[in-house]
Structures are given as structure tokens and as C-alpha cells.
Amino acid sequence: MITLHVNGRAVEVNAKPDTPLLWVLREDLGATGTKFGCGVSLCGACTVHLNGRPIRSCVLPISQVGDGRITTIEGVSLQDIQSDTSAEFRRRQVATAVQNAWIARSVAQCGYCQSGMVMAAIALLAEHASPDDAEIDQAFAGHLCRCGSYQRLRAAVHDAAKALAES
Amino acid sequence: MDGYSRVKRRTFVIGGLSAGGALLLGWSVLPPRQRLRRSSPEPRSDGRLALNGWVAIGADDRVTVIVPKAEMGQGVHTALAMMLAEELECAWEQVRVEQSPIDPIYANLTVGRDALPFHPDESNAITRVAAWYSDKLLRNVGLMITGGSTSVRDLWNPLRDAGALARATLVNAAAAEWGVAHDQCRVDGGLIRAGDRAMRFGELVASGRTLVPATQWVLKDASAYRLIGTPRIRLDAAAKSDGRAVFGIDVRPEGIEYAAVTMSPTIGGRVREFDAAAALTIGGVRQVVELTGRNGGATGVAVIAERWSVATQALSALHVQWDAGPHATLSSREVRDTLRTRAAERGGRTFRRVGDVDEAFATASTVVDATYDVPYLAHTTMEPPNCTILARADGAEMWVGTQVPTQARSAVSDVLGVPVESVHVHVQLLGGGFGRRLELDFIGQAAEIARARAGVPVQVIWTRENDVQHDFYRPACASVLRGGLDAAGRVVALHAVAASQPLVPAYGSRNGVALARLDVHKSSVEGLFDQPYAFPAMRVSHHAVTLPVPVGYWRAVGHSHNAFFLESFIDELAFAAQHDPIEFRAALLSHHPRALRVLELVAEQAGWRTSPTLAADGARVARGVALHRSFGSICAQVAEVSLSATREIRVHRVICAVDCGIAINPDGIAQQMESGVVYGLTAALYGEITIERGQVQQRNFDGYRALRMRECPVVETFIVPSNEPPGGIGEVGLPPIAPAVANAVFALTGERLRSLPLRVSMEAS
Numbered sequence: 001m002i003t004l005h006v007n008g009r010a011v012e013v014n015a016k017p018d019t020p021l022l023w024v025l026r027e028d029l030g031a032t033g034t035k036f037g038c039g040v041s042l043c044g045a046c047t048v049h050l051n052g053r054p055i056r057s058c059v060l061p062i063s064q065v066g067d068g069r070i071t072t073i074e075g076v077s078l079q080d081i082q083s084d085t086s087a088e089f090r091r092r093q094v095a096t097a098v099q100n101a102w103i104a105r106s107v108a109q110c111g112y113c114q115s116g117m118v119m120a121a122i123a124l125l126a127e128h129a130s131p132d133d134a135e136i137d138q139a140f141a142g143h144l145c146r147c148g149s150y151q152r153l154r155a156a157v158h159d160a161a162k163a164l165a166e167s
Numbered sequence: 168m169d170g171y172s173r174v175k176r177r178t179f180v181i182g183g184l185s186a187g188g189a190l191l192l193g194w195s196v197l198p199p200r201q202r203l204r205r206s207s208p209e210p211r212s213d214g215r216l217a218l219n220g221w222v223a224i225g226a227d228d229r230v231t232v233i234v235p236k237a238e239m240g241q242g243v244h245t246a247l248a249m250m251l252a253e254e255l256e257c258a259w260e261q262v263r264v265e266q267s268p269i270d271p272i273y274a275n276l277t278v279g280r281d282a283l284p285f286h287p288d289e290s291n292a293i294t295r296v297a298a299w300y301s302d303k304l305l306r307n308v309g310l311m312i313t314g315g316s317t318s319v320r321d322l323w324n325p326l327r328d329a330g331a332l333a334r335a336t337l338v339n340a341a342a343a344e345w346g347v348a349h350d351q352c353r354v355d356g357g358l359i360r361a362g363d364r365a366m367r368f369g370e371l372v373a374s375g376r377t378l379v380p381a382t383q384w385v386l387k388d389a390s391a392y393r394l395i396g397t398p399r400i401r402l403d404a405a406a407k408s409d410g411r412a413v414f415g416i417d418v419r420p421e422g423i424e425y426a427a428v429t430m431s432p433t434i435g436g437r438v439r440e441f442d443a444a445a446a447l448t449i450g451g452v453r454q455v456v457e458l459t460g461r462n463g464g465a466t467g468v469a470v471i472a473e474r475w476s477v478a479t480q481a482l483s484a485l486h487v488q489w490d491a492g493p494h495a496t497l498s499s500r501e502v503r504d505t506l507r508t509r510a511a512e513r514g515g516r517t518f519r520r521v522g523d524v525d526e527a528f529a530t531a532s533t534v535v536d537a538t539y540d541v542p543y544l545a546h547t548t549m550e551p552p553n554c555t556i557l558a559r560a561d562g563a564e565m566w567v568g569t570q571v572p573t574q575a576r577s578a579v580s581d582v583l584g585v586p587v588e589s590v591h592v593h594v595q596l597l598g599g600g601f602g603r604r605l606e607l608d609f610i611g612q613a614a615e616i617a618r619a620r621a622g623v624p625v626q627v628i629w630t631r632e633n634d635v636q637h638d639f640y641r642p643a644c645a646s647v648l649r650g651g652l653d654a655a656g657r658v659v660a661l662h663a664v665a666a667s668q669p670l671v672p673a674y675g676s677r678n679g680v681a682l683a684r685l686d687v688h689k690s691s692v693e694g695l696f697d698q699p700y701a702f703p704a705m706r707v708s709h710h711a712v713t714l715p716v717p718v719g720y721w722r723a724v725g726h727s728h729n730a731f732f733l734e735s736f737i738d739e740l741a742f743a744a745q746h747d748p749i750e751f752r753a754a755l756l757s758h759h760p761r762a763l764r765v766l767e768l769v770a771e772q773a774g775w776r777t778s779p780t781l782a783a784d785g786a787r788v789a790r791g792v793a794l795h796r797s798f799g800s801i802c803a804q805v806a807e808v809s810l811s812a813t814r815e816i817r818v819h820r821v822i823c824a825v826d827c828g829i830a831i832n833p834d835g836i837a838q839q840m841e842s843g844v845v846y847g848l849t850a851a852l853y854g855e856i857t858i859e860r861g862q863v864q865q866r867n868f869d870g871y872r873a874l875r876m877r878e879c880p881v882v883e884t885f886i887v888p889s890n891e892p893p894g895g896i897g898e899v900g901l902p903p904i905a906p907a908v909a910n911a912v913f914a915l916t917g918e919r920l921r922s923l924p925l926r927v928s929m930e931a932s
Contacts, residue, residue: 015474023476027425032417035598037549038631042868045549073410102408104217106400109842110240111407112549112598120410125220137877142486143883144868146599147240148845152838 006031007075017063022046022068024062025072033073033115037144044143047116048072052087054123056142073115078121087126094125101159109147117143121157127159130161172757173234202325203332205270216372218336220272221329222251223265228357228369230261232257233564236322237271237313237570238403239600240837240842241897244484245321245402247326249831252673254330254387255266256354257368264402266594269572271309272325272708277317278307282671284518284689287796288759309724310680314568314605314720314896316798319831323893327386335381341366344376388830389890398834403596415568415595416553420624422529423555424453427615429482432638433861435492435715441468441485449484451477456619461611462578463677463717465637467618475628489537491861494715495891496925499543499643506645509539509666515708518689518718519696522704527660531651535743537736539648541728541923543856544641544721545871550598551634554613557624561588563617568597570604574678578607581679582614594918601846602720606639606676635871636863639719640856642667644728648697648736656744658755660704663695663733668718678724692721694729694902699796700737716858722846723898726797730902731851731909734793738910741921748792748910749775756794761826764887765801766794769824772885773805782819793903798895802825804844804903806880808911814927818880818908826887827894836896837884844882845902849874851905853924 001012004021008031013024025048027029037045039058046058048073077095078132098121101107117140124131124139130138136157145153203218216227223231232248244264252262267273279301285294336353341359342349344366352361352822355780356527359366371378389395406412431437443455460466468487471479488818529535555566569575572592580587595884597604613627629637644667651660671688674680689696696707723728741751749770756763770776779788786809794803807820830836853872857864865871909920 007487016477019474019476025475026417027474030419031410032413032419035414035549036416036551036628038868040631040867040869043549043631053735087310094633099405099408103400106242106404106838108240108401108407109405109838110238110549110597111403111412112414114407115410118410131495140876144549144873144875146547146601146846146849146873148842148874148879150845150874150876151841151882 002062004062004070004072005066005067007072007078013062015062020060021048021060021062021065021070022057025057031072031074035112035115037113042114042141042144044116044120045113047119047143049076049123051118052126053125054120055117073119076119091122093167094122094160095159096121097163097167098125098156101156102161104150105152105156105159107152107156109149113143113145114149117145117149117153121160124157125161125164129165133159136154176722185885186548202272203329205272208850214373216378218333218378219329220270221326222255222333224333224368224372226369226373228367229263230368231259232262232264233267234264235267236318237568237594237597237600237604239313239568239570239597239604241896242401242838243318245314245399246737246831246835247322248402249394249399250319250323251330253392254327255334257357259394259399261357262402269311269576269592270918271306273278273311274305274309275312275317275321276302276305277321278312278315281315281317281798282688286519286912288699294507304758306897309573311571311573312605313600313603315639316897319893320799320895328384331384331386332381335384337368337371339381340371340376340378353838367614375526393508395829395831396833398410398513399832401835412596414550414598415555415566416550416598416626416628418555418566418626420555420564420566420593421628421802424472424620425478426466426469426625426627427460427475427478427482428469428612428629428633429485429487430458430633431489431492432636433489433491433495434717434858435494435498435554435772435861437466437490437492438468439490441487445486446470446481446484448478450530452481454619455485456616458612458615462581463617463639464608465858469627470618471620471625482789492538494861497715497858497861499856500859502643502716502823503540503645504514506666506712509712510538510645510647510664511712514711515664515710516677516836517706517708519705519707521702524660524662524704524706527647527704528651530653531659532654533652533743535650535652535732535739537648537739537921538645538734539735539921540645541643541731542854543643543716544850544854545635545856545865546601546639546721547868547871547873548597548599548601548603551631552603552609552629553627554610555624555626556613556617558583558614558617558621560621561585562591564591564593566593566595567610568595568604570597570600571607574607574680575610577679578611579614582611583618587632594914601722602724602921603638605720629869632866634898635865635867638719640729641721643672643719644691646729646732648732650736650740652740652744652788656746656843658702658740661702662705663707664710665692665695665729666712667691668716670718670724674720689727692725693770694726694795694797695733697796698733699759700757702755723797723901726898726902727847727850728792730793730795731905733908734795734906735921738791738913742913752792752794762794762796762801765803765826766822768887769805769822770804772824772883773822775805779807782817785825786810787915788819789911789915791907791912791914793906793910795902797899797902800825800894800899802840802894802899802903804907806907806911808902808908808915810915810927814929816908816912816925816927818848820881820883821904821907823884823900824887825884825899826889827896827899828889828891829893830886830889832895833886836886839896840884840900841882843898844904847901847904848880848908851908851923851925855924
């Protein structure tokens with residue numbers, strides 16, 4: 001049994017230590033919002049937050065998660081009761097702004113890559129209040145979208161940054 | 168006149184109350200060609216009434232539009248709901264969509280018409296009779312397909328009829344309730360009013376009143392549209408921004424197990440032996456299943472386990488030994504040589520002949536010859552192929568993202584040996600389709616796996632490596648083009664010969680689509696023979712080449728390469744004639760006002776007559792243009808291109824002009840232009856599947872590169888206002904991008920690139 005801290009809850013998982021976090025999220029915890037795209041950290045579809053930073057869950061064995069706090073797309077706008085810090089509060093604000101911007105711009109097409117994109121956007125805006133295009137491109141360099149949402153996605157990040165600055 | 172009625176006979180009977188008090192709606196025999204009433208009534212849930220096969224209204228006022236088309240990113244659920252809601256006169260906020268079950272009224276008739284090998288500007292007795300037979304045939308076959316950019320075109324009439332019929336039915340009921348004539352009632356925002364009385368749709372449903380289906384309804388005039396033509400946020404935008412959207416890979420039926428597969432690394436290879444016992448000793452492994460290669464798929468072995476990660480690890484314990492089979496020396500380099508040789512041969516099957524080409528060439532003062540080619544391409548949908556099946560002795564449940572639910576059902580029924588009616592297909596959201604999910608290989612495979620684990624739902628998930636190496640690839644194709652110009656630089660003749668593997672018979676035979684065996688397919692030459700240009704003499708022919716590489720439909724199909732061939736070659740002719748590329752095209756389109764308008768609009772919006780500004784790093788920028796008609800729409804694009812210090816092609820901006828008939832959701836159209844450009848640019852700049860010793864060389868997104876954010880141009884879309892019936896949109900933005908970029912590269916460097924992916928030579932020419 002390995003204990004993981006996912007979306008503010010401690011969960012016991014019965015899986016081999018080398019099992020990638022992605023599959024524990026999807027198969028044991030029912031958190032299917034996090035997607036499988038390539039399995040080798042090339043596409044970003046599996047992006048979740050580990051202690052607030054974006055990581056690729058498809059290549060992270062659960063044995064390496066330790067006490068780290070995992071946040072998935074399902075939990076990103078939920079209140080983390082165990083560790084409600086100002087950083088957590090900020091993250092929830094950012095998540096709301098990002099998701100609102102995503103909807104207003106109709107960013108998603110097939111939508112399969114978008115959980116990873118949204119998680120990357122939240123991590124970016126939590127660190128940089130007002131990223132420029134080059135910084136946005138950098139933050140999404142490891143993410144792939146085959147439908148072509150890049151242009152709207154970039155605009156939505158700017159929208160979210162603006163909304164947060166005005167809030 | 169508003170007296171127009173789509174149904175001339177009284178065809179409906181009165182409905183009544185069911186035992187549970189829910190509303191029933193009765194219908195007598197509708198005309199055989201009707202697309203409104205399902206063959207089996209919609210299962211009713213409490214407080215919800217289906218007014219026809221396309222719309223149900225809840226006591227809570229919720230309007231559910233029933234959509235038979237797959238949502239794979241193209242925004243079609245939103246556009247289809249808009250079409251029905253426009254006529255129903257409900258508020259947009261009331262609308263949600265639900266995937267339809269399988270029923271003959273949901274058959275796609277437009278794919279049949281589109282497959283007919285006629286020039287789109289031709290209409291005569293033959294084309295009309297052929298279209299009539301095609302409709303009849305497809306109606307009988309009942310094939311549900313999402314593909315060929317047909318969804319909006321196919322349902323433009325049925326959905327508006329269904330909305331208007333539902334509105335008339337509700338009005339009649341309200342009028343009866345109030346004792347007023349129905350023409351004294353008006354409907355607006357989900358509210359029926361007469362004088363100072365008003366009733367919500369939901370109140371009528373909740374009242375338990377018997378609703379008598381209207382026998383007459385009137386479609387709105389386009390000038391009265393309030394929804395159609397206005398930009399709308401996608402109905403799936405929220406669920407796709409917070410992780411709630413459920414794709415095929417996300418379904419979790421009770422007791423689910425997972426399967427991973429390994430397939431022959433060599434095309435046409437077979438499993439020789441494997442060690443099932445070794446895999447079965449691994450904890451969590453349930454079963455090992457040999458795969459025979461259903462529906463054109465590869466042979467291989469599957470492992471079923473309690474976890475997918477365990478199943479993938481157990482695959483290596485199988486130590487599968489393969490027989491390479493008969494194609495172990497095949498290489499894509501040889502394929503390219505073969506196709507180029509065949510395209511240079513005379514003969515082949517002629518798809519279009521105008522005037523006497525040989526005679527016209529004899530009069531030409533300049534003749535231009537060029538040979539073009541493109542490689543195989545994979546689809547790489549972001550959601551890898553997957554399918555979940557629960558097999559029972561007497562039937563099956565299946566959950567899958569598919570573009571062809573009727574065929575998927577047949578494929579599973581064939582494997583399990585159960586009647587098709589006992590196989591229930593639950594179509595999920597598709598994490599990308601692009602033609603890959605027209606295929607049944609992964610579905611037939613999942614059925615073989617589920618059969619071995621009867622009573623347990625098994626989800627088969629392919630790795631990205633499975634996907635890249637076992638696709639049905641966009642066919643490689645070569646084309647020899649020859650153009651003749653007179654002394655004034657006018658085109659006198661165009662001759663194009665293409666060589667490639669034909670798609671339709673291959674798809675038809677592996678998937679049991681008998682219709683596809685009819686030898687009337689045109690997909691190999693679409694985009695070459697059917698363009699709006701007026702060439703005084705023209706011949707377009709195709710050599711069907713037999714090769715073992717599995718090929719299939721890839722976004723925009725033949726247009727994806729033929730636009731590159733033809734629009735690049737027209738640029739070559741313009742250069743030879745010393746004419747401006749826009750003016751040269753305009754001269755060939757003077758008879759075709761719609762195409763001409765698209766060309767003018769793109770030139771205007773791109774500032775074609777002005778010089779482009781330098782790139783941020785000071786590099787020179789050049790423009791290229793291309794125009795292409797596909798799937799009932801016309802799209803022109805201007806690409807602004809520069810070269811990096813390392814001579815990589817960079818595309819900064821793409822201006823799109825499109826005439827797709829009446830625009831349903833302009834924002835959705837813009838989104839599909841962006842999508843077509845991005846998908847097409849991946850192919851234009853990077854896409855290439857190569858084969859050595861019979862094996863696909865690419866494995867994942869490292870070897871099979873896709874466009875990333877920093878490489879993505881700004882895409883600006885301009886829609887030609889129109890009240891013509893809608894054209895397609897999901898594929899229309901793709902064909903022009905490769906030639907627009909290639910033409911810009913020529914303008915920039917003087918180097919004419921005639922192969923994809925585009926690679927400029929290392930030395931400036």
C-alpha cells in the first residue's frame with residue numbers, strides 16, 4: 001500500500017511502486033480528466049500538479065511522489081482543506097479565471113489535450129501574473145494539440161491574466 | 168408565402184398517455200423517405216417527451232437535441248443544435264445535446280452523393296438520377312457516418328424540419344388549451360404566447376396533455392434567423408475545460424479490466440509463437456489472447472490484466488516471435504519511385520476530359536512539366552485508439568469513440584456471433600477523429616479480446632507506438648502535371664496524371680461495406696479534376712497502384728495532396744506566364760463568381776498589393792496564395808512565410824477566406840479554419856511516415872513531429888456572407904495551406920518545392 005495525497009485527500013493505493021501516477025489516477029481514483037497521450041512525456045496530456053508545479057504523470061512512478069501534494073484537473077478548483085494556504089487560495093482563483101477564459105474563447109475542440117493545457121496555464125499564471133507570448137510558448141512547449149487550439153489558448157491565457165489583475 | 172408545407176398528406180395520428188402518465192406521441196405511417204420519426208420510439212424518462220427523433224423537451228424546460236454525428240472536435244454538436252433550436256424558437260440556454268442511438272433516420276445520405284465522380288458544377292439528368300439512387304441506397308443501408316465534412320449538409324433539412332415540426336406541435340397544443348387559433352400564437356425564447364397569455368414549453372410537457380404531432384409546419388426565412396449566423400460558444404466548452412468530458416478511454420463500467428496489445432512490426436507479418444504461460448504468472452494478469460487482425464488490422468497478441476500498466480509490462484514477457492511475411496523488403500523510397508514512374512505513364516482511368524488536350528498542347532507556346540509527390544501520413548489523434556466491450560453469450564455492450572457506429576456494431580457482432588441488434592453501441596466523445604475513427608481494426612480487435620473474457624468489460628488501449636506503427640495511412644501519391652500557355656500567358660491546356668493506392672475498395676473490403684466495391688470512387692483525384700477553374704482543355708487521370716501498405720481516409724482525403732499538386736502547379740504556370748498569382752487565378756475564375764469572390768476577399772484582407780513587414784528577427788517575409796474547393800465549400804488562404812537562420816520554414820500569419828454557404832456558427836467556422844491550418848501545416852512542414860524492411864520507422868511524437876504552439880501562425884478568418892445551403896467546414900481549411908506555404912517559399916527563395924514535407928535547400932538559390 002502506498003499513500004498518496006490527491007486533491008486534498010490522503011488515499012491508499014494498492015499498486016506496484018513503479019506504476020506511473022497517471023494510471024493510478026485514472027484506474028484507482030476515477031480521476032479520468034487526466035489523459036494518456038504518448039506515455040513518454042512528449043505531449044503534456046497527462047499534466048498534473050505536484051506541490052503546485054506541473055509534471056507529467058505518465059512517467060512519474062508513484063514511489064517517487066512521496067508526501068507530495070497531487071492536484072488534478074478535478075481538484076484544481078476545489079478547496080484543499082488539509083493545506084489551505086494563501087498559495088492554495090491563489091491557485092483556486094487562477095483556476096477559475098483560466099477555466100472561464102477557456103470557455104469564453106471556445107478553446108477546446110476535441111478537448112482531449114485540454115486538461116493538460118489548463119493545468120499548464122494555471123501553473124504558469126500562478127508564477128507569472130502577466131506572461132508575454134514568448135513565456136506562454138515556453139510554458140506550452142511540451143504540450144501538443146492536434147486540433148489546433150494554440151491560437152485561442154494563447155489568447156485565453158492573456159484573458160485570464162487580465163481578469164486576475166482586475167479582480 | 169408562408170403556406171409552404173413539407174408534408175402534404177395527413178400522416179400522423181393522435182398520441183395518448185402511457186401507463187406511467189408520461190406523454191406519448193403517436194405517428195402513423197410517414198412517407199418512406201422521412202427522416203423525422205425513429206423506427207423504435209425513444210425510451211422515455213420521467214418528465215421528458217420526445218417530439219420527434221431529433222428533439223425531446225423536459226418538464227424542466229430543457230431542450231435536448233438528439234445528434235447522430237460524432238463530436239470529434241469539429242464543433243458539430245453545437246452547430247446541429249443551433250439549426251434545430253432556430254426553428255424551435257427556444258432560448259439557446261435551454262439547449263443541450265445527446266448522442267443518438269442507431270436508427271435508419273440517422274443514416275448519412277450526403278456521403279453517397281459526395282462520392283459520385285461528378286464535377287460539382289455539373290447538373291444534368293445523369294447527375295440527378297445518380298443522386299436519387301444514391302440517396303435511396305444509403306437510406307436502405309442505414310449507414311451512420313460522421314465524415315467527409317457532411318454533418319451540417321446532411322442534417323440541414325431534417326433538423327430544421329424537426330425543430331419547426333416540434334414548434335408547430337407545441338403551438339397546436341397551447342392553442343387548444345386556450346381555445347384560440349394556432350395562428351394567433353407566437354413562440355419566442357421557449358415561451359408560447361397568445362394575447363397576454365403565455366406558457367413555457369415545459370408546462371405543456373408537465374401538464375400530461377396529449378400532444379398531436381402537427382401535420383404542417385413552416386420553415387423560417389433566413390432573414391428571420393436569430394441563432395444561425397451568430398457566434399456561439401461551444402456547448403462542450405465547459406466540460407472540456409474542467410475535465411468532466413468523457414471520452415471512450417474514460418468509461419469505467421463496473422468490474423473493468425484493461426488490455427494492452429503488441430502487433431506485427433512488419434506489414435503483413437504473422438505471430439509465429441509466444442510464451443503465454445510466462446505472462447500469466449505475472450500478478451494481475453488475467454488472460455492472453457492471440458489477435459487475428461480483424462477489419463484490416465495487424466495480427467498480434469493481447470494481454471488482459473487488472474491494470475493497463477500491468478498488461479503493457481506483461482507483453483514483454485510473451486517474447487513474441489514474428490514471421491516477417493511477404494513484405495519484409497518493402498521501403499517507402501521504393502514506393503515513391505514506383506508511384507513517380509506510374510504517374511509518368513500514359514493511360515490510367517480518366518476522371519475528367521474537356522476539349523482535346525493533345526491538340527491544345529500542340530498550339531501552346533510554352534509548356535510546363537512538373538512531378539510532385541507526398542508521403543504516407545499517420546493521423547495521431549490525441550486520444551489513442553481504444554474500445555471497451557462487455558461480451559455476453561447473448562449480446563454485448565460497447566463504449567467507443569467512433570465515426571461509424573453502425574459498422575462498429577456489425578464488426579463486434581461478427582466476432583461474437585450474436586445478432587447486430589443485441590450489440591449496444593454507446594458512442595463517446597472522440598479525442599480526435601481525422602478519419603482514423605472511421606476504421607474498425609481496433610474495434611474488431613477489442614471484440615476478439617472481450618470474447619475471451621465474457622462477462623467482464625475489457626478496455627483495450629493502444630500505446631502511441633501501436634498507433635503510429637499500425638495506422639491506415641494517408642496514401643503516398645505522385646502526380647505528373649503538364650500545362651500549356653499561349654503567347655499571352657493564358658492557359659490553353661492542363662493535363663494531370665496521379666498514381667496512388669485507391670482508398671474506397673480497400674476500405675470497403677476490409678470493413679464489409681458492399682457499396683464501396685462499386686467502382687465509382689473519386690477520392691484519389693478529388694481536388695484535381697473538380698476545381699472551379701475553367702481550363703479550355705483538360706484531362707485528369709489516375710493509375711491505381713496496388714501496394715501492401717494499409718491506407719485509409721485522412722482529413723480532407725484526396726484534397727489533402729491534390730490541392731498541393733494543383734495549386735503549386737498553377738503558381739508555376741503563373742510564374743511562367745509572368746503574371747501575378749492572384750490575377751492569374753482570377754482570369755481562370757471569371758465564370759465562377761463564388762470562387763472569384765473568395766479569391767478577392769483573401770487578397771484584400773491579406774493586403775496582397777502591399778509588402779509584408781519583416782519578421783521579428785529582421786528576416787524577409789513573402790506571401791503565397793492558394794484556393795481550393797472541397798466538400799461543398801471554397802477556401803482561399805494567403806500564408807506569410809520567412810526562413811529562420813537555419814533555413815527552417817516559419818509561417819507567421821495565414822489569412823483565410825471561405826465561402827461555406829450559410830454560416831451556422833461563425834466562431835465554429837473560424838475554429839475549423841484554425842484547425843485545418845494547424846493539421847495541414849503539420850503535414851506540410853513535418854509529416855512523413857517512412858518504411859524500411861517492411862516496418863514503419865516512426866514510433867511516437869519524437870519521430871512523428873506535430874506542430875507545436877511556438878510554430879503556430881496567427882490565423883485570421885473571413886467568411887463570405889451567403890444564404891446558399893451550407894457547405895462542409897471540418898476539412899475545408901486544410902487543403903490550401905501546403906500550397907500557400909510552398910508558393911510563399913517560392914516567392915521568398917525562388918526554389919520550387921514539389922514534395923512534402925517542405926524542405927528548403929541549405930544553400931540560398
